[in-house]
Amino acid sequence: MQEYYLGLDLGGTKILTGLADDKGKIITRSRRDTEAELGEDKIIKNMIKTIKDVLNKANVNKNQIRALGIGSPGPLDAQKGIIIENSNLPWKNVPLVKKIESALGIKTLLKNDANAAALGEKWFGAGKDVDNLVYLTISTGVGGGAIINKKLFTGVNDNACELGHTIIDPNGPLCGCGNHGCLEAFAAGTSIAKRAREAAAAGKSKKILDLADNIISDIDAVICAQAAYQGDQVAKDIFQNAGYYLGLGLANVINIFNTEMIILGGGVMKASDLFLDKALATMKEFALAGSLELVTVKEAELGSDIGLMGAIAVAMEARLIKND
Ligand SMILES: [Zn+2]
Numbered sequence: 001m002q003e004y005y006l007g008l009d010l011g012g013t014k015i016l017t018g019l020a021d022d023k024g025k026i027i028t029r030s031r032r033d034t035e036a037e038l039g040e041d042k043i044i045k046n047m048i049k050t051i052k053d054v055l056n057k058a059n060v061n062k063n064q065i066r067a068l069g070i071g072s073p074g075p076l077d078a079q080k081g082i083i084i085e086n087s088n089l090p091w092k093n094v095p096l097v098k099k100i101e102s103a104l105g106i107k108t109l110l111k112n113d114a115n116a117a118a119l120g121e122k123w124f125g126a127g128k129d130v131d132n133l134v135y136l137t138i139s140t141g142v143g144g145g146a147i148i149n150k151k152l153f154t155g156v157n158d159n160a161c162e163l164g165h166t167i168i169d170p171n172g173p174l175c176g177c178g179n180h181g182c183l184e185a186f187a188a189g190t191s192i193a194k195r196a197r198e199a200a201a202a203g204k205s206k207k208i209l210d211l212a213d214n215i216i217s218d219i220d221a222v223i224c225a226q227a228a229y230q231g232d233q234v235a236k237d238i239f240q241n242a243g244y245y246l247g248l249g250l251a252n253v254i255n256i257f258n259t260e261m262i263i264l265g266g267g268v269m270k271a272s273d274l275f276l277d278k279a280l281a282t283m284k285e286f287a288l289a290g291s292l293e294l295v296t297v298k299e300a301e302l303g304s305d306i307g308l309m310g311a312i313a314v315a316m317e318a319r320l321i322k323n324d
Contacts, residue, residue: 012088069314118145243275247282
């Protein structure tokens, strides 16, 4: 009997589900709004609808499904299958795995989205040829995941690799976690946006303000990038500054993990030409030579499918390791 796997990428605004064959090739996919504002039960119903939808479209019976992988924003307890809470979803200690398994009778595995993305890049993306990598996503926040000897490094209770909350400068800006100077507080899209709003409010960049039609609260990282591409020095400096601190973060990753590869993903990487050179130069300046000489830094390859391919890799991880 042909075996299949399911992956579900749970986001704050949309749910993306795919059915894959035993090689990880997507056969059918389904997308729905999360409708997070309608509450927990509605979100779970929407998740189940996308799963039934991909099975129906492919005419596959749920007995043929070996596992469902879910990638979700955290914090969560992957072993217990519980989402603890999330700023974009109305969850509070939701036993998601138990609820999905009892509704569908399909073995379900849950991982945080950055860990799932690390698995996706390892098995289906830029990391296919290495056994050790660290994935870093630079997006609204900064998240990470590490693959060590082909396996996801989870930590004792799945909270390893919160690379965004490693402290780069204790005198730095306040982070959402309550500490000062986390990598996320320097390099995330929201942090770049905050610097841009501060610069505009202080009258330092007319270009940023113009691009936002003089509405300071509308200034985001995309507008800051547009200003930089149009030659605005303040906007350019904001990205260079983020790049410098990202470089310190990369040097720390190299010194901790002695990894073969670092893969960079996330929305902010769309503007990588504004900060990546600075980040790599800083990384080279501060990482220890022994580890630095063998590491490769690559951009993620899975693009907008990274969440979905990551979730499929979560479902397939045991099989992929066994067959490799
Ligand atoms: Zn933090």
